[in-house]
Amino acid sequence: MKITAKKPLIGSWTLLLLLFATVAVAQASDPLPSWNAGNTKQAILAFVEKVTTLGSPDFVPPAERIATFDNDGTLWPSHPMYTQLAFALDRVKALSPEHPEWKTKQPFKAVLDNDLEALAAAGEKGMAELVMVSHTGMSTAEFEAIVTDWLEKARHPRFKRRYTDLAYQPMLELLSFLRANGFKTYIVSGGGVEFMRPWTEKVYGVPPEQVVGSTIKSKYEIRDGKPVLMRLPQIDFIDDKTGKPVGINTFIGRRPFAAFGNSAGDREMLEWTRAGSGARLMMLVFHDDAKREYAYGPANGLPDTKFGAFPQSLMDEAKKKGWVVISMKKDWKVVFSPAKR
Amino acid sequence: MKITAKKPLIGSWTLLLLLFATVAVAQASDPLPSWNAGNTKQAILAFVEKVTTLGSPDFVPPAERIATFDNDGTLWPSHPMYTQLAFALDRVKALSPEHPEWKTKQPFKAVLDNDLEALAAAGEKGMAELVMVSHTGMSTAEFEAIVTDWLEKARHPRFKRRYTDLAYQPMLELLSFLRANGFKTYIVSGGGVEFMRPWTEKVYGVPPEQVVGSTIKSKYEIRDGKPVLMRLPQIDFIDDKTGKPVGINTFIGRRPFAAFGNSAGDREMLEWTRAGSGARLMMLVFHDDAKREYAYGPANGLPDTKFGAFPQSLMDEAKKKGWVVISMKKDWKVVFSPAKR
Numbered sequence: 001m002k003i004t005a006k007k008p009l010i011g012s013w014t015l016l017l018l019l020f021a022t023v024a025v026a027q028a029s030d031p032l033p034s035w036n037a038g039n040t041k042q043a044i045l046a047f048v049e050k051v052t053t054l055g056s057p058d059f060v061p062p063a064e065r066i067a068t069f070d071n072d073g074t075l076w077p078s079h080p081m082y083t084q085l086a087f088a089l090d091r092v093k094a095l096s097p098e099h100p101e102w103k104t105k106q107p108f109k110a111v112l113d114n115d116l117e118a119l120a121a122a123g124e125k126g127m128a129e130l131v132m133v134s135h136t137g138m139s140t141a142e143f144e145a146i147v148t149d150w151l152e153k154a155r156h157p158r159f160k161r162r163y164t165d166l167a168y169q170p171m172l173e174l175l176s177f178l179r180a181n182g183f184k185t186y187i188v189s190g191g192g193v194e195f196m197r198p199w200t201e202k203v204y205g206v207p208p209e210q211v212v213g214s215t216i217k218s219k220y221e222i223r224d225g226k227p228v229l230m231r232l233p234q235i236d237f238i239d240d241k242t243g244k245p246v247g248i249n250t251f252i253g254r255r256p257f258a259a260f261g262n263s264a265g266d267r268e269m270l271e272w273t274r275a276g277s278g279a280r281l282m283m284l285v286f287h288d289d290a291k292r293e294y295a296y297g298p299a300n301g302l303p304d305t306k307f308g309a310f311p312q313s314l315m316d317e318a319k320k321k322g323w324v325v326i327s328m329k330k331d332w333k334v335v336f337s338p339a340k341r
Numbered sequence: 342m343k344i345t346a347k348k349p350l351i352g353s354w355t356l357l358l359l360l361f362a363t364v365a366v367a368q369a370s371d372p373l374p375s376w377n378a379g380n381t382k383q384a385i386l387a388f389v390e391k392v393t394t395l396g397s398p399d400f401v402p403p404a405e406r407i408a409t410f411d412n413d414g415t416l417w418p419s420h421p422m423y424t425q426l427a428f429a430l431d432r433v434k435a436l437s438p439e440h441p442e443w444k445t446k447q448p449f450k451a452v453l454d455n456d457l458e459a460l461a462a463a464g465e466k467g468m469a470e471l472v473m474v475s476h477t478g479m480s481t482a483e484f485e486a487i488v489t490d491w492l493e494k495a496r497h498p499r500f501k502r503r504y505t506d507l508a509y510q511p512m513l514e515l516l517s518f519l520r521a522n523g524f525k526t527y528i529v530s531g532g533g534v535e536f537m538r539p540w541t542e543k544v545y546g547v548p549p550e551q552v553v554g555s556t557i558k559s560k561y562e563i564r565d566g567k568p569v570l571m572r573l574p575q576i577d578f579i580d581d582k583t584g585k586p587v588g589i590n591t592f593i594g595r596r597p598f599a600a601f602g603n604s605a606g607d608r609e610m611l612e613w614t615r616a617g618s619g620a621r622l623m624m625l626v627f628h629d630d631a632k633r634e635y636a637y638g639p640a641n642g643l644p645d646t647k648f649g650a651f652p653q654s655l656m657d658e659a660k661k662k663g664w665v666v667i668s669m670k671k672d673w674k675v676v677f678s679p680a681k682r
């Protein structure tokens with residue numbers, strides 16, 4: 001009797017042990033397999049342990065675990081140009097039959113002629129014109145469909161893969177690792193919010209409501225009896241440089257405990273993150289891997305780039321303030337996922 | 342042998358049954374005890390069942406379950422004036438010793454004299470002036486401290502309780518019920534984001550990153566070697582009327598499946614919610630309970646109010662479109678929590 005009475009209890013323990021064993025295995029295996037062993041990887045592991053260990057002086061309640069990631073150059077390539085600019089150029093070409101005047105009018109002529117020099121000469125004003133004709137004048141639903149269709153068809157000029165297949169594998173692991181440890185992962189990018197939201201959940205596991213970026217103004221209208229939001233040719237907010245802490249404060253309302261960037265545009269986001277109390281992790285992806293991806297920036301003895309500048313002053317600030325610089329070449333075992341998904 | 346081999350399995354089942362029993366009990370008890378039985382309560386229960394039942398044609402994946410709530414007049418009173426306006430008036434009084442010129446200058450004189458008629462005469466321009474002097478010119482951290490301090494000390498003039506103690510009990514239950522069913526609950530209010538964020542998590546269970554509202558511009562600065570965000574006297578975005586779908590799209594990026602309001606300012610949020618596919622729930626709190634709270638609006642045969650207008654046209658649209666009108670008097674067993682927390 002005694003034995004049979006205990007049997008069900010043993011059964012329950014068996015089940016519980018099985019559950020715990022699964023958890024233990026998940027934690028024991030390397031959560032960052034695409035990162036080489038070394039100080040960089042160790043900095044991530046040590047930070048996560050500190051903020052998640054109950055009783056640690058740096059423990060952070062799960063609700064406050066916010067991590068923010070820049071997108072271009074941090075989660076996917078920003079070369080040979082920002083993906084969103086490649087989209088804008090393709091879009092101008094697609095729309096050109098309806099605009100015969102573009103054949104002789106800059107900056108459109110430069111796009112149609114693939115004349116990158118003339119395009120560069122058009123400067124910021126020219127870029128803004130290209131963004132406006134390619135990104136506005138339609139409803140938000142129409143824009144989403146255009147972006148989704150383009151990303152399905154477009155290929156990166158060097159790697160010949162879909163842009164969304166070029167998310168950095170080590171960063172995908174980092175996103176997952178942080179989420180497994182209770183972090184809410186956000187994108188905080190200079191790119192357009194509505195250019196990113198259609199695919200960030202599938203590619204990065206970041207849902208639309210956790211994407212912060214630059215915005216254009218939109219207007220509520222009734223069209224054919226149905227409400228739509230029309231995208232207006234007017235910049236609302238630029239989520240770059242000093243705009244990043246502003247965007248974080250406006251959209252999230254909490255200061256991040258970890259922030260990841262790759263360029264001068266991320267400097268203030270990292271400063272803002274660091275200014276909070278307790279343990280904070282600030283990291284910069286440094287592009288020093290011309291073979292597997294790209295290499296640029298004065299610290300490489302190379303000219304800096306327009307698409308994610310990493311000036312010497314940023315490297316100096318990183319060293320002074322203890323920000324961790326990720327060497328793509330040394331710290332990453334692989335850059336992209338090996339096979340097409 | 343056969344029997345003993347099965348014992349552990351039975352034990353596992355015992356544990357599982359215990360787990361399921363707990364879940365079943367939690368669901369069997371009334372999740373909305375402060376709501377009277379009737380069509381309104383039934384509309385909520387039926388909607389939640391439809392969107393959460395696997396295999397139902399209206400099933401919504403958990404990640405897409407977004408519910409948006411207006412704040413003033415929907416989750417707490419908007420009478421005798423918006424709480425944020427009461428804050429602004431108190432703030433002007435607190436700052437007046439540093440501004441002797443306010444004694445003779447409108448709209449400040451009206452505030453200091455408690456002259457509500459002169460205040461009303463100052464109109465929107467006057468209100469904007471009061472908001473600017475009371476809400477800007479300090480850092481975001483300083484403003485948060487000012488709001489928190491005021492809410493601790495201020496009392497509602499009629500109910501003599503802290504404003505945050507006046508959250509509507511039935512709406513608190515509704516928020517919890519939706520969250521228990523996988524919804525992310527958001528506030529989408531005409532009020533200021535940074536006036537709400539310091540207390541919405543404690544009072545409503547809505548974390549700062551799920552609060553959408555009106556914003557002022559802010560600026561990143563280094564002050565005494567530390568980065569701060571300074572609040573500038575410049576409106577950035579008004580999250581009201583047609584602004585609500587814009588705000589929802591900009592901040593959340595998903596269309597709600599359920600939306601709750603109480604006034605003409607919520608009309609477009611409900612229209613936008615309704616225009617989505619599948620089952621959607623649109624509800625309006627109607628203030629018809631002068632005894633326990635307030636009664637106003639033409640549908641009550643009473644004059645409408647400046648603080649949460651509910652015009653006849655809104656009632657007509659609600660009836661025509663199947664939006665559920667919550668009668669505070671008939672549908673709510675209690676309005677406020679009985680005891681001070």
